[in-house]
Amino acid sequence: MSSEQHPAGAPEAATYDVAAVEAAWQERWAALDLFTADDASEKPTKYALTMFPYPSGDLHIGHAEVFALHDVIARYWRFRGFEVLNPMGWDSFGLPAENAAIRRDEHPATYTYANIETQLAAMQRYGLSFDWTRRLHTSDPEYYRWTQWLFLKFREQGLAYRKNSPVNWCPQDQTVLANEQVLADGTCERCGAEVTKRELTQWYFRTTEYAQELYDCLDDLQSTWIGKVVNAQRNWIGRSEGAHVRFDVEGHEPLTVFTTRPDTLWGATFMVVAADAKLAAELVTDEQRPALAAYVDEVRKASDIDRLATDRPKSGVFLGVHATNPVTGEQVPVWASDYVLADYGTGAIMAVPAHDQRDLDFAKAFDLPVRRVVDTGEPDPAISGVATTGDGAYVDSGPLEGVADKAEGVRRAIELLEADGRGTGTVNFRLRDWLLSRQRYWGAPIPIVHCPTDGEVAVPEDQLPVELPELRGADLKPKGTSPLGAAREWVETTCPTCGGPAERDTDTMDTFVDSSWYFFRYLSPHDSTQAFDPALAKRWGPIDLYIGGDEHAVLHLLYARFFTKVLRDLGVIDWDEPFSAYLSQGKVINDGRKMSKSLGNGVDLGAQLKEFGVDAVRLTLVFASPPEDNIDWARVSPAGSLKFLQRAWRLAHEVTSEPGADPTTGDAALRAATHRTVHEVEQLVESYRFNVVVARVMELVNVTRKAIDSGCGPADPAVREATEAVAVMLSLVTPYVAEEMWAELGHSPSVSQAAWPVVDEALLVQESVTAVVQVKGKVRARLEVSPDISEADLEAAALAEIADLLADQTVRKVIVRAPKLVNVVV
RNA sequence: GCCCCCGUGCCCCAACCGGCAGAGGGAGUCGCCUUAAAAGCGAUCAGUUCUGGGUUCGAGUCCCAGCGGGGGCACCA
Numbered sequence: 001m002s003s004e005q006h007p008a009g010a011p012e013a014a015t016y017d018v019a020a021v022e023a024a025w026q027e028r029w030a031a032l033d034l035f036t037a038d039d040a041s042e043k044p045t046k047y048a049l050t051m052f053p054y055p056s057g058d059l060h061i062g063h064a065e066v067f068a069l070h071d072v073i074a075r076y077w078r079f080r081g082f083e084v085l086n087p088m089g090w091d092s093f094g095l096p097a098e099n100a101a102i103r104r105d106e107h108p109a110t111y112t113y114a115n116i117e118t119q120l121a122a123m124q125r126y127g128l129s130f131d132w133t134r135r136l137h138t139s140d141p142e143y144y145r146w147t148q149w150l151f152l153k154f155r156e157q158g159l160a161y162r163k164n165s166p167v168n169w170c171p172q173d174q175t176v177l178a179n180e181q182v183l184a185d186g187t188c189e190r191c192g193a194e195v196t197k198r199e200l201t202q203w204y205f206r207t208t209e210y211a212q213e214l215y216d217c218l219d220d221l222q223s224t225w226i227g228k229v230v231n232a233q234r235n236w237i238g239r240s241e242g243a244h245v246r247f248d249v250e251g252h253e254p255l256t257v258f259t260t261r262p263d264t265l266w267g268a269t270f271m272v273v274a275a276d277a278k279l280a281a282e283l284v285t286d287e288q289r290p291a292l293a294a295y296v297d298e299v300r301k302a303s304d305i306d307r308l309a310t311d312r313p314k315s316g317v318f319l320g321v322h323a324t325n326p327v328t329g330e331q332v333p334v335w336a337s338d339y340v341l342a343d344y345g346t347g348a349i350m351a352v353p354a355h356d357q358r359d360l361d362f363a364k365a366f367d368l369p370v371r372r373v374v375d376t377g378e379p380d381p382a383i384s385g386v387a388t389t390g391d392g393a394y395v396d397s398g399p400l401e402g403v404a405d406k407a408e409g410v411r412r413a414i415e416l417l418e419a420d421g422r423g424t425g426t427v428n429f430r431l432r433d434w435l436l437s438r439q440r441y442w443g444a445p446i447p448i449v450h451c452p453t454d455g456e457v458a459v460p461e462d463q464l465p466v467e468l469p470e471l472r473g474a475d476l477k478p479k480g481t482s483p484l485g486a487a488r489e490w491v492e493t494t495c496p497t498c499g500g501p502a503e504r505d506t507d508t509m510d511t512f513v514d515s516s517w518y519f520f521r522y523l524s525p526h527d528s529t530q531a532f533d534p535a536l537a538k539r540w541g542p543i544d545l546y547i548g549g550d551e552h553a554v555l556h557l558l559y560a561r562f563f564t565k566v567l568r569d570l571g572v573i574d575w576d577e578p579f580s581a582y583l584s585q586g587k588v589i590n591d592g593r594k595m596s597k598s599l600g601n602g603v604d605l606g607a608q609l610k611e612f613g614v615d616a617v618r619l620t621l622v623f624a625s626p627p628e629d630n631i632d633w634a635r636v637s638p639a640g641s642l643k644f645l646q647r648a649w650r651l652a653h654e655v656t657s658e659p660g661a662d663p664t665t666g667d668a669a670l671r672a673a674t675h676r677t678v679h680e681v682e683q684l685v686e687s688y689r690f691n692v693v694v695a696r697v698m699e700l701v702n703v704t705r706k707a708i709d710s711g712c713g714p715a716d717p718a719v720r721e722a723t724e725a726v727a728v729m730l731s732l733v734t735p736y737v738a739e740e741m742w743a744e745l746g747h748s749p750s751v752s753q754a755a756w757p758v759v760d761e762a763l764l765v766q767e768s769v770t771a772v773v774q775v776k777g778k779v780r781a782r783l784e785v786s787p788d789i790s791e792a793d794l795e796a797a798a799l800a801e802i803a804d805l806l807a808d809q810t811v812r813k814v815i816v817r818a819p820k821l822v823n824v825v826v
Numbered sequence: 827g828c829c830c831c832c833g834u835g836c837c838c839c840a841a842c843c844g845g846c847a848g849a850g851g852g853a854g855u856c857g858c859c860u861u862a863a864a865a866g867c868g869a870u871c872a873g874u875u876c877u878g879g880g881u882u883c884g885a886g887u888c889c890c891a892g893c894g895g896g897g898g899c900a901c902c903a
Contacts, residue, residue, distance in 0.1 A: 014866075184899075228897060231830040235899040242903080259903060272903095314901085339901040349903050357827085358901050430902055553898075623851070624838065630896090635838055637852050643865090644851080650866090683842090692840065695850035702850090709867080772846050777884040779846055815883055821845050825883045 015646045018613035021736050026125060034752050035129045039536060041083035047540045048074040048086045049519055051548030055115035056096045059122045061588045061605045068618040069585055069627050069690060070547045071128050072732045076685045079756040085540050086129055087522040089136035090116050093511045095173060095190060098442040098476055105473035108442040112139060127614055127735040136525045138514035143521060144444035145465035146531035147514055152447060152458050159206045159566060167435055169198040174478030175439040176202055178510060179432050180555045203446060203507065204433040210565050211429040215239045217577055224581040226628055232553040238430025243414050245350060245423040247271060247323035252283060255323055258345030258428050261352065262417060263409030265327050266397040267373035268350040271334045272316065275299055277342035283334060285320030292317050292336060299338045314339055314362040326422040327398060337362060345428055357387040373397045434559065436510045441476045441483040443508030451495035451502035460496050482506040515556055516563040519543060519578065534572050542575040550584035583688055585627050591634035603633045615734035616642035622733050623694040645737045648701045648730060651723045652741035654708055656715045659746035666718025670707045673700060674722040675763040681729055697729050725757045773798040774823040780805055791816040798822035
């Protein structure tokens with residue numbers, strides 16, 4: 001029957017031509033300039049941000065997902081009357097370009113900027129509402145000039161410094177790595193090679209200075225960030241409360257340890273220091289020195305895999321010295337072992353074998369005394385071999401005897417230590433400083449000159465940027481030191497202080513430095529006088545919603561938070577946290593497996609777009625699951641999405657009323673459905689439940705379909721109202737079909753400039769609702785009642801309805817929840 | 827070992843404060859339309875809400891224990 005409404009002789013008009021529509025609208029959008037953010041707008045502002053891509057090849061389906069999700073919120077905010085800053089750029093320094101340049105004997109810029117153009121074209125085709133006037137690339141000298149400037153500012157504040165230390169070294173990429181870039185299995189985050197250690201002098205950012213604040217502010221982010229990311233950062237920063245305790249050592253400086261259990265000090269029967277740290281070498285007696293050396297050798301030979309195993313037997317060596325337990329006055333032996341880490345706490349521990357399993361294992365291995373000082377009611381660890389860590393009554397613990405609670409014991413112990421100056425309560429973090437030097441070419445050069453007379457000298461601001469020298473192909477081959485070192489003309493310079501001959505620092509910065517502040521640069525990307533305009537930071541910031549992948553949970557997101565706090569302390573901005581809300585999208589997998597080249601199961605985005613069109617792919621990605629869940633491409637249906645879009649489009653095609661037709665004269669039931677849907681969609685978008693948004697719009701399309709076919713008919717103004725609402729709501733996800741519908745409905749120039757449908761509250765009120773009548777929680781009857789029925793009336797009606805069921809039973813209690821439910825308890 | 831998240835029809839997923847288990851999609855089955863198919867339209871099938879306890883008038887939802895899956899940290903003192 002609906003075919004009668006189609007133009008005669010044109011049955012193909014019942015569908016639209018996806019490819020033609022895409023081509024037409026790309027052109028029109030470009031001409032309309034719809035999404036440029038106005039810095040001077042009077043409207044309230046929103047800053048929408050999505051992680052900028054690295055330009056390696058074309059966009060893949062993961063990008064397609066995150067951009068589709070992100071675009072929903074950016075477009076929604078515009079409809080809702082906000083001036084929206086929605087910028088995009090490229091994180092364009094990095095190893096893949098450099099490796100490609102070596103392979104192809106060219107400059108990394110060639111690969112980088114070619115890929116940027118490819119990705120730009122893909123994004124434009126993808127119909128995203130970015131403000132392209134703010135486009136930036138971190139590898140442009142105009143950008144990295146300010147990366148260098150920030151480095152110097154950090155250094156002025158003592159937050160960037162150089163030190164010699166054992167560092168993570170990737171033998172494949174031939175560069176050092178930050179802790180955050182070494183995965184849990186000891187491999188390189190980028191290339192998967194097994195990371196080794198080297199002793200090198202490198203640049204660091206003092207992230208530990210902000211450990212406490214980075215940790216504390218997570219509480220505020222708990223409700224607006226995705227939970228697992230907050231959890232991951234908490235674990236990474238690793239805050240522990242405890243105490244520093246000083247042990248005197250005959251003939252040496254006192255030995256300070258960090259412990260979370262100062263209350264067990266009475267059970268500390270030996271000490272252990274990290275075998276490979278200076279401390280061990282300083283403490284060891286001459287007699288024991290050969291034994292320590294042999295042990296350290298053995299430890300160094302052990303592979304990382306062995307090191308990571310937590311269940312291997314304890315090993316160690318006695319250092320020949322004793323320390324004095326500050327509370328018992330007892331002499332306890334000092335050992336060295338690899339189970340104590342050099343770079344956590346003080347690199348030394350007090351061992352309480354009765355109440356720490358590692359210490360107990362060590363005590364058993366070397367026959368050291370085990371003294372129980374907390375009686376938890378469990379078997380004595382000295383006999384059972386199982387350390388007890390719970391609460392219990394303190395025994396043989398001097399002033400702690402009588403206490404039975406761990407928290408209280410810890411508090412009292414710290415009090416005692418502080419009273420006689422043997423220790424202090426303290427907080428210790430797992431987080432380490434951020435190693436930012438890299439021995440690679442394609443990054444921002446560190447703007448420092450090394451002068452034989454003046455030492456480390458900052459390159460003066462007016463000489464920034466320190467531009468990369470021209471190197472290509474084989475010159476870039478990794479050789480363990482930075483390729484920049486080979487550019488002698490570039491390296492050899494004059495000292496800014498004394499004017500004498502000096503050399504440039506040849507390392508470049510970790511590319512995570514570039515991406516730690518790009519969202520500030522978007523504020524004024526063309527400003528050649530400053531990194532960004534503080535007034536605009538005040539106006540737009542902080543970012544209202546950031547969307548990206550959770551592989552950055554402890555990398556980029558932590559670094560960006562650190563940068564923001566430092567910029568605040570520099571007085572440039574007044575916000576404490578960069579991202580008010582954070583949403584991470586799941587991965588797109590294929591048939592239960594991660595997509596990978598080796599499995600050959602990658603989904604080719606280009607092919608999907610070609611087969612189903614941009615809209616259908618976007619719709620599929622948004623509809624498949626909640627944003628944070630993974631999407632298994634093998635279990636979703638882009639064909640089904642396209643089918644739905646054709647169905648929605650057909651509504652617009654069939655509407656016969658004129659634009660501007662008064663909806664209030666239209667079909668009441670359809671109007672109610674429309675207004676309820678719009679109302680619900682508003683709430684769903686605002687809570688990021690985009691999959692349900694799509695479901696609700698599908699529902700409205702179904703209802704409208706029925707209204708046309710077997711209800712009020714296509715001429716009813718309510719059908720126009722519903723279809724226009726569908727077009728506007730769909731434009732959040734599928735801009736092409738939405739534009740087509742909007743035009744088909746007689747509007748111009750773009751649906752993105754349409755007014756968001758205004759919900760008429762009166763239409764949300766239902767005329768009647770179904771009340772459920774339960775007897776002991778089981779549904780026995782249903783009643784159609786007015787939504788504002790009183791509890792008494794509802795109870796009376798319900799009891800009357802089920803009177804026969806209750807015949808000879810005593811009603812013990814009646815629960816009434818007007819207007820939805822009555823539960824009778826007999 | 828410690829911490830976080832998740833288990834709902836065959837599949838992806840809904841269900842506001844605890845109140846009728848089912849919104850939407852996919853797959854299946856069956857009709858209508860068609861010479862036929864596709865498209866379109868319509869109908870239909872499907873469940874001990876992972877298991878066991880508890881709280882409650884009432885539990886998918888809250889609590890406890892377990893099982894299964896995912897993630898973070900991990901000789902971190």
